[in-house]
Amino acid sequence: MTFTRRQILLGLGALGVAGLGAGGVRYWLGRPANVTTHDYELIAAPLDLELVPGHTTPAWAFGGQAPGLELRVRQGDMLRVRFINQLEVETTIHWHGIRLPLEMDGVPYVSQAPVKPGEYFDYQFLCHDAGSFWYHPHTASSEQLGRGLVGPLIVEEREPTGFVHERTLSLKSWHVDEQGAFTAFSVPRLAAREGTRGRLSTINGQHLPVLDLPAGQVVRLRLLNLDNTISYRLNLKGGGEARIYALDGHPVAPRPLGKEYLLGAGMRIDLAVKVPAAGQEIALRNGPLRLATLRSVASAEVPGDWPPALPANPVAEPDLTGAETLRFNFEWSAVLASPQQQGPASYWQINGQAWDINDKRCAERPIATLQKDRSYIFELRNMAQYLHPIHLHGMTFKVLDSDRKRITPYYTDTYLLGKNETARIAFVADNPGVWMFHCHVIDHMETGLMAAIAVV
Numbered sequence: 382m383t384f385t386r387r388q389i390l391l392g393l394g395a396l397g398v399a400g401l402g403a404g405g406v407r408y409w410l411g412r413p414a415n416v417t418t419h420d421y422e423l424i425a426a427p428l429d430l431e432l433v434p435g436h437t438t439p440a441w442a443f444g445g446q447a448p449g450l451e452l453r454v455r456q457g458d459m460l461r462v463r464f465i466n467q468l469e470v471e472t473t474i475h476w477h478g479i480r481l482p483l484e485m486d487g488v489p490y491v492s493q494a495p496v497k498p499g500e501y502f503d504y505q506f507l508c509h510d511a512g513s514f515w516y517h518p519h520t521a522s523s524e525q526l527g528r529g530l531v532g533p534l535i536v537e538e539r540e541p542t543g544f545v546h547e548r549t550l551s552l553k554s555w556h557v558d559e560q561g562a563f564t565a566f567s568v569p570r571l572a573a574r575e576g577t578r579g580r581l582s583t584i585n586g587q588h589l590p591v592l593d594l595p596a597g598q599v600v601r602l603r604l605l606n607l608d609n610t611i612s613y614r615l616n617l618k619g620g621g622e623a624r625i626y627a628l629d630g631h632p633v634a635p636r637p638l639g640k641e642y643l644l645g646a647g648m649r650i651d652l653a654v655k656v657p658a659a660g661q662e663i664a665l666r667n668g669p670l671r672l673a674t675l676r677s678v679a680s681a682e683v684p685g686d687w688p689p690a691l692p693a694n695p696v697a698e699p700d701l702t703g704a705e706t707l708r709f710n711f712e713w714s715a716v717l718a719s720p721q722q723q724g725p726a727s728y729w730q731i732n733g734q735a736w737d738i739n740d741k742r743c744a745e746r747p748i749a750t751l752q753k754d755r756s757y758i759f760e761l762r763n764m765a766q767y768l769h770p771i772h773l774h775g776m777t778f779k780v781l782d783s784d785r786k787r788i789t790p791y792y793t794d795t796y797l798l799g800k801n802e803t804a805r806i807a808f809v810a811d812n813p814g815v816w817m818f819h820c821h822v823i824d825h826m827e828t829g830l831m832a833a834i835a836v837v
């Protein structure tokens with residue numbers, strides 16, 4: 382199969398003062414007088430992949446690769462993407478974790494009309510926060526993300542960070558059989574439980590890759606969970622030392638990785654790894670299962686040292702004393718038991734309301750309405766034993782505490798709510814719009830576990 386691969390990578394070099402016209406930044410904070418723009422042309426199109434040796438998988442790809450082309454921009458700069466849809470289905474792009482104006486958020490019927498086959502849409506927004514982010518459609522998500530429409534978006538820090546080496550590792554487990562053919566992206570019995578897993582684990586589209594890293598250096602590994610379902614129990618085995626530098630894009634005080642880190646669907650972690658002596662190997666694992674081999678190769682560079690903590694992002698600090706608390710219960714839907722149920726399956730609900738992905742007007746009934754610039758505490762309560770990575774669009778929140786584990790407060794866009802856990806998050810509702818609030822296990826989201834939060 383042939384495909385068009387035109388990536389205009391003006392990206393890192395392009396200079397240009399943005400003529401910010403239409404809509405784009407209407408709502409947003411201030412912006413610097415001179416903004417550098419990073420321009421991309423990004424095509425979504427079918428692409429045959431060889432995930433299983435000797436077999437073809439009919440994937441869908443952004444920029445001729447799956448996971449998609451890595452987009453890069455510098456913090457404070459403008460990202461401009463002309464998105465061209467060469468698929469036979471309509472789609473959109475959502476920029477996961479980026480604080481942007483609603484009309485750039487990529488949610489069909491809320492932010493924009495879906496981009497039809499053969500059509501294009503221009504996305505443009507300022508990237509206020511540095512870190513590891515990603516992009517994906519927000520329509521027919523089980524299939525579209527399942528077929529490969531996921532990609533990294535890296536926002537580089539404004540100033541040098543002390544990291545000289547870095548790698549982006551996009552984790553995805555494909556729903557394919559031994560012949561590379563797609564299997565069901567969502568199986569009802571599993572959607573009502575932990576979600577439907579793919580069976581072929583990959584990093585950057587490769588099963589069990591070997592990645593060469595320079596001996597003696599400190600390398601920043603940006604690990605992105607772009608999977609539909611899986612929470613990876615990330616750990617390193619066999620030497621080297623790893624420290625956590627950022628969670629879901631946002632810096633934390635560096636600390637050892639420890640035994641493992643549970644990275645839910647949609648979440649990211651930036652690790653610094655001190656690479657052992659040449660010839661040694663480290664296994665990057667999901668629990669006991671190997672995902673990749675990190676191989677140390679000789680390097681002529683002087684040994685590296687741990688860089689300082691990354692600079693904090695400009696996220697508003699919520700005022701906890703004046704904040705209003707809202708409670709959200711994530712639970713099974715009673716409809717599960719009803720044989721009379723009509724329409725799409727609904728296995729999950731938030732505060733008794735199940736989202737219906739076929740109802741274009743769901744977002745007109747927000748589950749909560751927040752006053753702009755007020756602080757809110759959300760109490761998130763998991764009423765079931767399955768994990769829910771709970772994600773909010775448009776704003777970054779601070780995780781305060783949990784009844785299951787000790788938390789050092791940190792900023793994120795996705796919190797992995799464990800079995801029967803209650804956690805509290807807080808944020809300033811500083812971005813007007815109607816924002817999706819959902820579980821990032823895609824078949825949970827598509828069977829009810831989504832709501833809209835309005836900020837007015």
Ligand code: C2O
Pocket residue numbers: 475477517519647772774817819821
């Ligand atoms: Cu990755 Cu609705 O988001």
Ligand code: CU
Pocket residue numbers: 475476477478772773774
């Ligand atoms: Cu998102």
Ligand code: CU
Pocket residue numbers: 768769770820821822825826830
């Ligand atoms: Cu869930």
